Amino acid sequence: MKYLTLLVLFVLPITTFASHNSRVDRSDLDDDAVEEFAVPVLFGINLASLVPDFGAPRGGGTRSHEGQDFVVPKGTPIVSPTEAIVLSKGTGRSAGKFVYTANPGGETFRYMHLDEIADIDVGDELDIGDYIGTVGDTGNAPDGVYHLHFETRDDDNEATDPFERLTLEFDLEDKIDFLDDVFKKRRDDSDYAEFLVSTFPEVFRQAVSEDIDLPRAIDKALEDTNIVEQAADTADLTKLVESLPLLLRVELGVGDSGAFVTLLQLYLIYGSEGTERDQLAAAGPTGYYGAITAAAVEALQDELRITESGQYDQKTQQEFAGRELDSINF
Numbered sequence: 001m002k003y004l005t006l007l008v009l010f011v012l013p014i015t016t017f018a019s020h021n022s023r024v025d026r027s028d029l030d031d032d033a034v035e036e037f038a039v040p041v042l043f044g045i046n047l048a049s050l051v052p053d054f055g056a057p058r059g060g061g062t063r064s065h066e067g068q069d070f071v072v073p074k075g076t077p078i079v080s081p082t083e084a085i086v087l088s089k090g091t092g093r094s095a096g097k098f099v100y101t102a103n104p105g106g107e108t109f110r111y112m113h114l115d116e117i118a119d120i121d122v123g124d125e126l127d128i129g130d131y132i133g134t135v136g137d138t139g140n141a142p143d144g145v146y147h148l149h150f151e152t153r154d155d156d157n158e159a160t161d162p163f164e165r166l167t168l169e170f171d172l173e174d175k176i177d178f179l180d181d182v183f184k185k186r187r188d189d190s191d192y193a194e195f196l197v198s199t200f201p202e203v204f205r206q207a208v209s210e211d212i213d214l215p216r217a218i219d220k221a222l223e224d225t226n227i228v229e230q231a232a233d234t235a236d237l238t239k240l241v242e243s244l245p246l247l248l249r250v251e252l253g254v255g256d257s258g259a260f261v262t263l264l265q266l267y268l269i270y271g272s273e274g275t276e277r278d279q280l281a282a283a284g285p286t287g288y289y290g291a292i293t294a295a296a297v298e299a300l301q302d303e304l305r306i307t308e309s310g311q312y313d314q315k316t317q318q319e320f321a322g323r324e325l326d327s328i329n330f
Contacts, residue, residue, distance in 0.1 A: 024085050024123055026102050033105025033154075037081035038168040040111070041135065041148055042175050043200045044072035052163040066159035067110070067151035068166070073199050074115055074146040075192075076135040077182050080126040084109065089117050095149075096139025099132050106155030113141040113149050119185040129170070129178035131185045176207050179215050193217035197225060205231045209238075209327055238328045241270045245320035252312040256289040264289075264312055267320065268296045270328040272303075277329070 039045060056065040084101035087108060091097050097114035115136025126132070135148050152162045170178070179196075183189050197204055197218065204222065207214060208231035214222070222228055244267040250260055265285040268277060276299040280292050294310035301308045304319045 024087050024102050026085065026106070028125065029083060029085065029102065030104035033107050034082045034103070034165070036165045036167040038170045039070065039166055040078050040081045040132070040150060041070045041072050042077045042079060042170070042178060043196075043203055044076050045070055047166065047169055050163070050166065052161070054159075054161040054163055067112075067149050068162040069147045069149055070135070071145070071147040072135050074134070074136055075195055075199070076146075076148075077179070077196075078111055078114070078132045078135060078148055079129045079178050079181075080109075080132055082109075082128060084126040084130075086120050086122050086124045086126065088122060089120065092139060094140045096141060097133065097136065098139075101126065101132075103152075108151075108153045108157070110151035110153065111148060112151070113137060113139050113147060115146075118182075129174065129181065131178070131182040172203070172207060172210065173212050175203070176212050176214060176218075179218065183215055183217055189217040190220065193221035194224075197221040197227065201225070201227055205234065206327060209235050234327065237270075238325050241267060241328050242323070242325045244271075245317055245323075248312070248317060248320075251314060251317075252289055254289055254291070254294050254310070257287050259287065261289045261293070262287040264297075265293055268293070268300065270330070271323070271325055272296065272300045273329055274299050274303075281329075 039047065039050070050068075050070075053065055053069055054067065057063075058065050080101065082103050084103045087100040087102045089099045092112075095110075095112040097112075097117055099111045099114065099117055099120070101109045101111075103109050111132055113136055114133040115138065117133045118131040120126075120132070135146050137143055137146050141147065141149070150162055152160050152165070154160055183192070186192055193215070204214070204218065205227050208222070208228055244263050248260055248264055248267075252261055252264060262285045265280060265287070269281045269285065276292075276295040280296040283292050289312075297312055297316065298308045298310040300320070301310075301316060304323075306315055306319050309316075
């Protein structure tokens with residue numbers, strides 16, 4: 001009986017403050033559940049770094065974890081990954097600050113341990129990317145372990161594994177666009193913008209490099225940093241790296257050495273991605289065309305769908321010279 005009580009306390013938060021409406025009209029939501037969606041935390045994590053933890057033991061083995069945790073800095077914005085309707089919000093003993101939403105297919109999504117709840121009310125309709133709140137450690141989360149506990153529950157209120165459907169990622173332009181709704185639902189634009197810029201500088205450096213329109217509060221926060229200047233320098237370096245194959249109008253292969261090999265290695269290190277590139281970056285631009293350089297060339301040839309020879313031949317030079325780089329890999 002005592003374990004049943006513990007389970008009830010976990011699943012149904014005891015609230016010190018809550019608003020809830022079980023009769024929220026779901027008619028505007030699709031009848032079918034969303035098959036795949038993006039990570040609801042905007043910054044600080046991606047699919048590659050996500051560790052599934054649904055079903056993991058909790059409470060000394062007395063219960064199982066019924067959601068997916070996203071461990072990111074306190075204050076990171078959370079957005080709705082699907083169309084939704086706010087079902088309830090409040091503060092619970094275990095859940096901490098929480099928001100529950102009605103979602104397509106009769107599902108309910110739960111967002112727990114929030115630091116702040118957005119300026120939303122029960123019954124509000126949310127579009128994909130609309131602001132829900134920020135990551136925190138409220139409720140029974142360990143102090144200082146800032147994370148979003150995210151649950152997906154079916155129309156029978158059974159918890160399902162969110163990880164299986166977390167297959168998408170919002171692109172950078174979408175994330176920046178979503179910030180408009182974040183600032184619309186906050187009263188501390190300047191302070192929060194400064195927090196975002198200082199906590200996630202690479203995000204905004206890349207946004208500036210890609211000439212993405214930024215919210216006014218972010219633009220103002222950037223004035224007190226050197227991010228804009230760094231972005232301009234990165235853009236210049238990107239153009240320089242992009243031009244390297246135009247200088248390499250020679251064929252190179254295993255056993256060659258010299259300045260041309262060094263330039264090719266620099267192009268691969270800063271202009272490609274993947275395990276082979278990382279191995280070359282670790283070795284450095286040695287000026288010798290060995291197995292590591294050949295593997296990096298072959299990996300990029302595979303990406304460009306040309307013959308995977310590992311040799312820097314004429315066809316490879318033409319394809320490398322025709323690539324446009326969005327940014328360079330530091």
